Amino acid sequence: MTIMVTGGAGYIGSHTCVELIEAGHQVVIFDNFCNSNIEVVRRIERITSAAPVVVRGDVRDRDLISATLAKHRCEAVIHFAGLKSVAESVSHPLLYYENNVLGSMSLVQAMQDVGVGKLVFSSSATVYGDPVFLPLTEDHPKSPYSPYGRTKLVVEEMLTEVAQSTNRFKIAILRYFNPVGCHVSGLIGEDPLGVPSNLMPFIAQVAVGRRPHVNIFGNDYNTPDGTGIRDYVHVMDLASGHLRALEHLSRQDFIQVNLGTGRGSSVLDLVQAFSKACGKDIPFVFSARRDGDVASYYAATDLAHKLLGWRATRKLHDMCADTWRWQSRNPNGYGIVPDQVSA
Template identity: 50%
Template sequence: MAEQILVTGGAGYIGSHVVVALHEAGYTPVIFDNFNNARRDVPVRLAQIMGTAPSVIEGDIRDSACLDQAFQEHEVGGVIHLAAHKAVGESVAKPLAYFDNNVGGFLNLLGAMERAGCKRLVFSSSATVYGEPDETPTPETAPRRAMNPYGRTKIICEEMLQDLCTADPEWAVGVLRYFNPAGAHGSALIGEDPADIPNNLMPYIAKVATGALAKISVFGNDYDTPDGTGVRDYIHVEDLAEGHVLSLAQLRQGNGHLVNLGTGRGYSVLEMIAAYQRATNRQLPYEIVARREGDVPIYCAKTEKARDLLGFEAKRGLDEMCASSWAWMQAQERGND
């Protein structure tokens, strides 16, 4: 049997795409998810894409007994950890919930892995650990300085992993600092599906395109950027998912690493709106409003390290991100009808 990989948060937006990428690379993914922020029909959709139903364990990473049972029932060769709360604004309003899940839950997971003798881990980190970076594109050596509780939880988890690997060299850990995942699977069967008003730009634009939201708010047009709006490094979620498979391959050879996953190319808010208008052939209303506190002008990844260590390079551009997102949104509308 192919090596089994436990994917915590495997029914979520990024997790579901990672499950497909693992399957395509010859692994057997095992989903561990509490479905608090994931659709119940994701495993069925994954079965349609993969041609086989994935194993699913409904559980919470804060539940040690449930984690222990998962490792007892499956011969897990490695873990990809994606089960974290991720909304910056919510983390400011609910810091304890973020520390409980993102730090406490992660500590629980590491304990269960150690008890099971499974010491191979791909950890989902974030570019938010850089705070407001001193240089752009931002290298992995940039100082870590969180500007919100979400970013702080990622820094704490990274430091936990540093200490763990120092204490026990048997651990092989890949830390992946994501920039801005966007888009959807080419099948239009899985994609980003926020239950309420989206926190991220592309799903917000997508909901304006469908008419679910009235207009896009552009937070500031007086930044020191080409068109005055904020610039971000968007990476297609399928490229991101493939980065996890490459990370896992390096861990199988005992090569731990910490890398950015992005494209190295930034797009402004207005460029993103224009690209989505091309994908939809629709005019999308927007208004310029005041800057948001804590927003930085530019976030863009320095990507050479991921290329050199993992062989990772993003293959899909902004137009593909927008087209795949729109195909996914239209599929949802047809399904709801």
């Protein structure tokens, strides 16, 4: 099968491309590279010995998407392209609605133009908002607290209505929790622009000497060690979940499932696990809580197992070891000379 992966050069997209290629699929990466690096594509080829097709374009460009889908005879789309910073979305909400909502609408219209009906959408657990109960099941009330989360929910609702209106679309909506880790080769990984907004890449940059310490926001939550608890899931487990969802669309027209481990780990758990993985102490300081943060947040994963036969298999130490392998071999991210990186 030939699959278009929008945002395929990004963190989760690139790992999913590896999973797809190794499963025997052909991949067309559609990316504007506003938050990614062309070096990623070369690294994917080194891992898989197969070069994905690359089209530089914006997901809001309906005509280019239509032409790309038709030219490469794509049979399905996995949609990662979009902006994803919660903090940035608060400062620039219109930018997020334009990219994430209008971009998704343009993509679906383009798919309709050329008769491509299979779509896997990269959503987020942020659609749930402040937990009413834990673990978070797929029918938990939806009340996102940021423009980013609301754009994900708007797209979910749009796709639900599209699926209800026609039998031409088969759609999987995947809500994942806290993606971390990197490919075991150390060739591809998370390389955020500027100051990382997520915890794991921040810890990794502290470990490699790029930052002085980790800021832990809040140590007075009602949790065993006072720090926030999240459901960290390895990016390669997420990648396999997208492959399983795509395969499942041959049997069911519409699904919405969580992808997580079903287990919570605290911020201190993650710092300590990473310290063990890299063999050095990770300095940290406690800071005040951030607005919008909650004490605990983790997934119910029974539905993913029931429908997709999928479970996360990698543990916290795997996530940290793989991240350290990537960061230690690529201290400046994709800015490193490729020949300096060994598989």
